[in-house]
Amino acid sequence: MTVTAGEPREATGPGGSEGSGGPGGPELWRMLQRAQARITRALEAELLLGHDLALASYDVLTRLAESPDRRLRMNDLADRVLLSRSGLTRLVDRLQRDGLVEREACPDDARGLFAVLTDDGAVRLAEATPTYLRGVHAHLLGALGADELSRCAAVLARLAGPPSGEG
Amino acid sequence: MTVTAGEPREATGPGGSEGSGGPGGPELWRMLQRAQARITRALEAELLLGHDLALASYDVLTRLAESPDRRLRMNDLADRVLLSRSGLTRLVDRLQRDGLVEREACPDDARGLFAVLTDDGAVRLAEATPTYLRGVHAHLLGALGADELSRCAAVLARLAGPPSGEG
DNA sequence: CCTATGTAGATGCATGTGCAACGTTCTAAG
DNA sequence: CTTAGAACGTTGCACATGCATCTACATAGG
Structure with missing residues (x-):
């Protein structure tokens, strides 16, 4: 058995315009990973530097702010935030310690339990949002054209699966 | 990094919907995150279940296998694997404990230091590769058309930045 | 030779994450 | 009412990750 079972020996490189033949798969996946990691780190750094807010925390705050009465069940929140249940528990713990979120029984x-965005949390979110938006534009939209944007949206919508961001 | 004086668009306050005017920006970013997380988890689970191999470990093994003499300097490997230096140190520690990789002074x-793929590691990689490839096809390519695939490749290549997979 | 600066990796510490197990509460069946 | 099973959220534990720091080596300048 050879080591390279199905590994593309040497890809044509980033400029290669091969649309069929196979090497698209793992290579595309690698690029997707890289892109996501790159943008995530940039955003996280900017948010942390400017507002002492981790990206995950920003996400939680945003979801809460988007929701009616600024509140969401822990379970639903976990789905939206792309975190495990335990992960969300800890994150909300931290947010609660910082006074950005409160827990409320339903x-x-x-x-x-409801996680409820506090007034303080709303302010913090409002402060951080411009930074976040600026970062997204700089790191994601800056490298994309308008047509590519809509195309990617369609593709990613399928890859992302259930929206779970609609309420 | 200088945050270019971009236009914060609309810094919607708390309670406002951020999507008004164009669903492109943050929404696309959300989907990208979701897609990446979804595929990562599926792949990781399959690899772990079938071969006791984390995705990061698989990546390291792959990079090593692709490299001449099956070896790479720790620094170069860290760049390719999208891990911090310390992260790579620990990961290679684990891989070395498992006998999949060796350290060699240059x-x-x-x-x-060189991280060198052992024979055992090559076998393990060869075993896991079909699973990995199958997973990529199932979770990434399964939802995409051929044309979308090439389009995404072009876009992601730009987003991913420097290839860093090429010598 | 000796010192100063930079680079390659490793380590201490704090944090974040998930899995499995747990307690609590809701729902269904008898 | 009692019992069994499922769902919600939390906690114990182990592990993975990154930042700041540290050691060892390399290179430039005296």
């Missing part, structure tokens, strides 16, 4: 279901 | 530079 009367309907005694085992359910 | 004669040119006494402070430099």
